[in-house]
Amino acid sequence: MSVPLREALKFWAKLGFISFGGPAGQIAVLHQELVEKRRWISERRFLHALNYCMLLPGPEAQQLVTYIGWLMHRSWGGILAGTLFVLPSLFILIGLSWVYLTFGQVPWIAAIFFGIKPAVTAIVLHAAVRIGKRTIHNQVLQWIALGSFLAIFILNLAFPIIVAIAAAIGYWGGKKYPEYFQQKSTHGSKETGGYGSALIDDHTPTPEHAQFHYQKTIRHSLIALGCWLLSIGALVLLFGWKTLYPQIAWFFTKAAFLTFGGAYAVLPYVYQGAVDHFHWLSANQMIDGLALGETTPGPLIMVVAFVGYLAGHIQHLIGASNPFWFGVLGACVATWFTFLPSFFFILVGGPIIESTHGKLGFTAPLTAITAAVVGVIANLGLFFAYHVFLPRGFSGSISWISILICTLAGLALFKFQKGVLTVLGGSALAGLLFHYISILMG
Numbered sequence: 001m002s003v004p005l006r007e008a009l010k011f012w013a014k015l016g017f018i019s020f021g022g023p024a025g026q027i028a029v030l031h032q033e034l035v036e037k038r039r040w041i042s043e044r045r046f047l048h049a050l051n052y053c054m055l056l057p058g059p060e061a062q063q064l065v066t067y068i069g070w071l072m073h074r075s076w077g078g079i080l081a082g083t084l085f086v087l088p089s090l091f092i093l094i095g096l097s098w099v100y101l102t103f104g105q106v107p108w109i110a111a112i113f114f115g116i117k118p119a120v121t122a123i124v125l126h127a128a129v130r131i132g133k134r135t136i137h138n139q140v141l142q143w144i145a146l147g148s149f150l151a152i153f154i155l156n157l158a159f160p161i162i163v164a165i166a167a168a169i170g171y172w173g174g175k176k177y178p179e180y181f182q183q184k185s186t187h188g189s190k191e192t193g194g195y196g197s198a199l200i201d202d203h204t205p206t207p208e209h210a211q212f213h214y215q216k217t218i219r220h221s222l223i224a225l226g227c228w229l230l231s232i233g234a235l236v237l238l239f240g241w242k243t244l245y246p247q248i249a250w251f252f253t254k255a256a257f258l259t260f261g262g263a264y265a266v267l268p269y270v271y272q273g274a275v276d277h278f279h280w281l282s283a284n285q286m287i288d289g290l291a292l293g294e295t296t297p298g299p300l301i302m303v304v305a306f307v308g309y310l311a312g313h314i315q316h317l318i319g320a321s322n323p324f325w326f327g328v329l330g331a332c333v334a335t336w337f338t339f340l341p342s343f344f345f346i347l348v349g350g351p352i353i354e355s356t357h358g359k360l361g362f363t364a365p366l367t368a369i370t371a372a373v374v375g376v377i378a379n380l381g382l383f384f385a386y387h388v389f390l391p392r393g394f395s396g397s398i399s400w401i402s403i404l405i406c407t408l409a410g411l412a413l414f415k416f417q418k419g420v421l422t423v424l425g426g427s428a429l430a431g432l433l434f435h436y437i438s439i440l441m442g
Contacts, residue, residue, distance in 0.1 A: 002199060003040060005073050011038075012069065012081040016088035018421050019061070019297050026061035026299070028127045029420055031134075034068065035198070041068060042198040047135065051366035052353045054373055055163065058256050058342045059299040062086060066346045071200060071354075074209045075220075075347055082343060086335065089298025090305050094331050096292050097309040098324055108432060115431020117388045118406035119424050125381035126413040132374040140180040141371040144169060149375030153382070166372035167365040174364025181364035212351035224344035228253070231336060244315055247278065248308055248330060249337045255304075256341040270307060280311035301338065308334030405430050 015033070019026040027050065034040045041049075049071070053063040062085050069081025136142055144166060151157045151165075174181045198204075232253075235246045251273055258269065274280045281289070286307070293303035312330025316323040388402045405427050412418040412426065 012084040039198045041200040059301040089302040093305040111431045111435030112428045115427045118402045119409040119427035121384040122409035128377040144371040145375040148372035166368040170365035170368025206354045252337040304334040305331040
């Protein structure tokens with residue numbers, strides 16, 4: 001029995017509208033929907049795909065959606081799943097970017113953002129705990145998670161370095177102490193965290209389309225390269241190489257290949273290039289764009305659409321009758337060249353990854369990497385907490401309201417097991433409530 005493509009597409013489209021909370025929150029939503037509720041894929045197969053996506057540059061949540069869509073319904077299933085995951089946030093961010101530039105800062109919108117930011121902090125910490133419970137099942141993996149946390153928190157090591165060290169530990173440990181790096185099977189057992197049998201279960205054979213073939217790999221590589229050459233070539237022919245849109249295309253192509261560690265790793269690179277080098281937008285505008293990216297559905301890396309929109313809109317404010325469409329083009333170019341490599345990584349690399357099930361030489365490094373990622377996500381949650389609770393740094397006052405909202409959001413997630421969308425909605429209302437109370441008392 002398999003899931004019809006139409007039913008799967010309905011879910012992927014819905015997911016694009018409900019996937020809040022950044023990569024950690026989105027992976028938690030994916031696990032809840034696909035592993036726990038719908039049973040489309042087993043936890044072991046889900047984590048196997050997630051480990052691969054964690055290794056790749058670019059947005060891991062979108063790549064994971066593409067991977068599962070591809071595994072279920074071939075290449076077009078993966079392409080459609082990954083596209084539907086991105087499109088809602090692209091349209092929403094284009095609209096919000098236009099409102100942002102046209103109407104400026106609106107107090108009640110700022111109040112909503114104020115309420116949502118503490119909730120995002122709680123969601124990230126909740127995701128770290130959930131992933132840790134599923135993947136860290138012995139003391140060695142606990143030490144790896146703690147070591148990665150300290151490495152990024154104290155030593156400020158780059159994420160790729162942490163991944164490389166964890167992979168080396170896993171590779172060595174898999175040979176010397178394999179019992180600590182075995183992937184824990186959860187097939188069918190409630191005591192071990194399983195959720196019953198799945199359509200794609202632990203021992204379900206890899207389908208024909210997901211098996212590795214040299215000819216298919218070469219064909220998919222040439223198609224991806226052709227799409228990139230045709231699109232960037234069209235921009236050069238229309239506008240010239242040294243103009244805005246080819247620059248956006250080339251910059252975000254590099255971002256897609258060079259920034260390992262998911263959306264949070266790409267943000268410093270985008271900030272440095274878009275603000276400091278190209279001057280497409282200001283530092284304050286970039287921070288506002290990040291807030292929009294954190295509080296809209298879809299991948300957090302969709303902040304690139306905000307950057308592209310502002311670059312096109314602002315550059316054409318003078319001498320253009322309607323700069324909106326230039327902004328739309330900038331957003332679409334940034335999005336296309338950011339996500340095109342992700343589809344390439346999945347469609348070309350997926351068959352290789354599917355051939356590694358149960359091979360400890362491959363899975364042991366990924367098990368160690370997963371443990372390290374838990375520590376990195378925990379550090380990110382504390383990073384968010386610092387900036388939300390102490391908005392002006394240690395020299396400023398503590399935002400007790402933010403701490404209260406974060407605490408209530410954490411209770412809703414950990415104790416009452418509320419969904420991400422419910423928590424974000426309640427936190428947004430709390431931000432509005434405190435805003436109007438302060439007006440009445442002011």
